[in-house]
Amino acid sequence: MALAILSVVVFILARATGDPLHLILPMSASEEDYAYARRYLGLDRPYVEQYFSFVGKAMTGDFGTSLRARRPVSELIRERLPNSLRLALFAMCVSLSFAFPLGVMAAVKKGTWIDRTAQVIAVLGQSLPTFWVAIVLVEFVAGRLQWLPAGGISGFASYILPGFTLGWFVVAGMMRLLRSGMLEVLDSEYVKLARVKGVVERRVVWLHALKNALIPVVTFAGIYFAILVTTAIVVETVFAWPGLGRLAYEGISSRDFPVIQAVVLTTAAIVAAVNLGVDLLYAVIDPRIRHAR
Amino acid sequence: MRSALPIVTVSLLSVALALVPATAGWAQAKPELSVALSSFSTEVLDPVLGGHVVKYYLSPMFDYLVGTTPEGQPSRDGGMATRWENSADHKRWTFHLRKGVKFHNGDEVTSEDVKFSLQRAMGKRSTTGYAGPLRTLIQDIETPAPDRVVIVTKEPTLIIPTYLSRTLSTEGMVLPKKYIEANGDDAFARKPVGSGPYKFVEQMTGSHIKLAAVDNHWRIGVPRFKTMTFRLVSEETTRIALLRRGEVDVADISRERVTELEKEGYPVHFRREEAILSMYWVLPRDGQPTADKRVREAMNLAVDRAEIAQAIFAGKADPASIPLGLSWSFRDIGFKVSPEMVYPYDPARAKKLLADAGFAGGFSQDLYAFQLPGLPEGKAFAEAVSGYWQKIGIKTKIVPLDYPGFRKLWVDRKVPGAMGYYNIANRDWIGAYALLEKMAYTPSKANDTVADAEIDGMIAQVMRQTDREKINALMRNIFTRLRGEHYGVPVVYLHSPYATSKTLGKWNPGSVMYDLFFDQLAAGK
Numbered sequence: 001m002a003l004a005i006l007s008v009v010v011f012i013l014a015r016a017t018g019d020p021l022h023l024i025l026p027m028s029a030s031e032e033d034y035a036y037a038r039r040y041l042g043l044d045r046p047y048v049e050q051y052f053s054f055v056g057k058a059m060t061g062d063f064g065t066s067l068r069a070r071r072p073v074s075e076l077i078r079e080r081l082p083n084s085l086r087l088a089l090f091a092m093c094v095s096l097s098f099a100f101p102l103g104v105m106a107a108v109k110k111g112t113w114i115d116r117t118a119q120v121i122a123v124l125g126q127s128l129p130t131f132w133v134a135i136v137l138v139e140f141v142a143g144r145l146q147w148l149p150a151g152g153i154s155g156f157a158s159y160i161l162p163g164f165t166l167g168w169f170v171v172a173g174m175m176r177l178l179r180s181g182m183l184e185v186l187d188s189e190y191v192k193l194a195r196v197k198g199v200v201e202r203r204v205v206w207l208h209a210l211k212n213a214l215i216p217v218v219t220f221a222g223i224y225f226a227i228l229v230t231t232a233i234v235v236e237t238v239f240a241w242p243g244l245g246r247l248a249y250e251g252i253s254s255r256d257f258p259v260i261q262a263v264v265l266t267t268a269a270i271v272a273a274v275n276l277g278v279d280l281l282y283a284v285i286d287p288r289i290r291h292a293r
Numbered sequence: 294m295r296s297a298l299p300i301v302t303v304s305l306l307s308v309a310l311a312l313v314p315a316t317a318g319w320a321q322a323k324p325e326l327s328v329a330l331s332s333f334s335t336e337v338l339d340p341v342l343g344g345h346v347v348k349y350y351l352s353p354m355f356d357y358l359v360g361t362t363p364e365g366q367p368s369r370d371g372g373m374a375t376r377w378e379n380s381a382d383h384k385r386w387t388f389h390l391r392k393g394v395k396f397h398n399g400d401e402v403t404s405e406d407v408k409f410s411l412q413r414a415m416g417k418r419s420t421t422g423y424a425g426p427l428r429t430l431i432q433d434i435e436t437p438a439p440d441r442v443v444i445v446t447k448e449p450t451l452i453i454p455t456y457l458s459r460t461l462s463t464e465g466m467v468l469p470k471k472y473i474e475a476n477g478d479d480a481f482a483r484k485p486v487g488s489g490p491y492k493f494v495e496q497m498t499g500s501h502i503k504l505a506a507v508d509n510h511w512r513i514g515v516p517r518f519k520t521m522t523f524r525l526v527s528e529e530t531t532r533i534a535l536l537r538r539g540e541v542d543v544a545d546i547s548r549e550r551v552t553e554l555e556k557e558g559y560p561v562h563f564r565r566e567e568a569i570l571s572m573y574w575v576l577p578r579d580g581q582p583t584a585d586k587r588v589r590e591a592m593n594l595a596v597d598r599a600e601i602a603q604a605i606f607a608g609k610a611d612p613a614s615i616p617l618g619l620s621w622s623f624r625d626i627g628f629k630v631s632p633e634m635v636y637p638y639d640p641a642r643a644k645k646l647l648a649d650a651g652f653a654g655g656f657s658q659d660l661y662a663f664q665l666p667g668l669p670e671g672k673a674f675a676e677a678v679s680g681y682w683q684k685i686g687i688k689t690k691i692v693p694l695d696y697p698g699f700r701k702l703w704v705d706r707k708v709p710g711a712m713g714y715y716n717i718a719n720r721d722w723i724g725a726y727a728l729l730e731k732m733a734y735t736p737s738k739a740n741d742t743v744a745d746a747e748i749d750g751m752i753a754q755v756m757r758q759t760d761r762e763k764i765n766a767l768m769r770n771i772f773t774r775l776r777g778e779h780y781g782v783p784v785v786y787l788h789s790p791y792a793t794s795k796t797l798g799k800w801n802p803g804s805v806m807y808d809l810f811f812d813q814l815a816a817g818k
Contacts, residue, residue: 019697019701031738031739033420033424033425040417068335068336069335069337069498070335070337070339070342071483079497135528135530138528138530138534139530142538143537143538144537146537149538149540150534151528152500152501152526152540153500237527237528238530238531239528239531240525240527240528242497242499242500242525247498250499255697
């Protein structure tokens, strides 16, 4: 149902942005050229006919042909989606690598320099705009110091700068969530009981407490993973990364209806899949959810 | 607990490592040529889908029927036709083809391929810039011999060789008939086959197009670079970083970064006067202040072109004086911009002209402001011009809108009297004529920005005329009248900079519309 409503909305909104032929055809094109192209691309058909044609084909995975690149949209999505998925997974791993130790340590060592450092990182991560971080990294780390590639996909090294830029923002939020969750759990009765029973502190923190502080973090990570896959437009643009976000941007800027429609529907599918994955993960983390009726 | 931290961190980073495929790096061992560009336009690989805006990466892959030098002159050495002649009535054009040329799949190029290519360029699928005029002009295509093709036109004309050359768009590119018929249009659009010095290897949309050199090519000999890769890098900082790291050899850069890169020792090549930045009014002019010639002149005199060239375009631009004055055509038609034609910056005289026309108190002028491809300075430019007009009393209102939005208002004539602008790509006389026919010819209706019966008459005569000298005279008169009547506000000619690696060597990016002659850079002979 949600996908059906979404398909109508995106179909209407995509067309509200204007005539794509103004961008496809050269400035010198005549009215005849416009009529010719409109007929050939099927843009002269009534909107209702266009909509049902779009939905009918989309059900079979055929999103039509890109008006700009003149290639099947499903092919473009297949080309770009793996790049976005890989980058988002990399960024997410970077985020988790930093957020987990920092978040847990900040809670365990509350009020110490570790906690304060973690909070500074959180503030910087959320306040520094992604485009600024990306440009600074490209200019200095890639361009001046020449330590890492500036853009494009070219093996592991090329993932580091865009992955760090994307992950940096997520670290901040995730770390704060983890810290507050851990503080709450560490103060709970069962943690106190575990300590009284003589369970070693490492086991209390990393096994008993962390597991129970994970639910909001998993939710957050799930939401952000879907965002990273589908809307990393700025990072993909700066690092010349051929991903789904840039495909969406190219589609919007060239009024490429089929591409816009396909990207929105793909995004919706990814969000739905990630949400399902997160729900399943809840049950793994907390067995009470699995047994709840 | 201390020992658990590194375990978690290392394991997560290991997962990250595992996710990344171990592919080979971009870092290139020469001889490879890598070009970073800010835009690929439509990114299509089929010449009939892209038109002139994608010539820079298509030209190395395909041969044209008629060759062109980087300076824009027809060349018998650079095209499939070694010579051509026309009948006395200028309605039959015979092209003699080079023998022994093969497509990348091994098929020999024949007159049937030329005929097929031209028919395809005029067909339904085509969105090239000059498909329309060719449909109107061409009556028949004959192939009396495998190395001879005859193009029959409905009217006498001189323009056929130019239309089918590298000077204009992609209609003259020769495509493999058998391959396309056997595999279909879509397969060709994904994996094109041409006969140029470089053959297609791979494309990833939004990322790159990679070509590989043939062993030897009649046009350039043994290519200097084994591969040629065009990389789409929208962000300038990234393009420059790639250049500094030696990952690319050529990058288009903004005018404001030229000095910095030159100081670092990177050669910067300019495409001089690559475009004219011109402002024009939306028609009709009836009832508008600009219906008065003095108002149009005043608006021209009020603009300090030298200051705009310096302040907005970092000195990498020169003042322009001729509305729609595509300067690369001037050399073809023998047109010279006389000192009297150059607009001085004279706000005092501009004010007087406005007063004489009855607008001493000024008037309202809408100016649509937008960014354009290749013109990141678009909005700053509009604001600067608006400021000059406000100084002479014109109440300019800047209306922010994207170009397609403005274009619709313009062609639908919804905002008469309002102004817009465009960085019109420079081109030779045929290209200039085609532009005039769209933007200065009343019967063109939608795109017209001039509406002048005298100019209409001269434009109509150019197409019918077969005496080149008379054509040149007509074209000169058209430009003279456009300037004399102030039909637009030409502001500057833009020079486009391209930075290259320190080791690339000499490169002439030429002066042909949307072509950068990378194949000439790769010339081994």
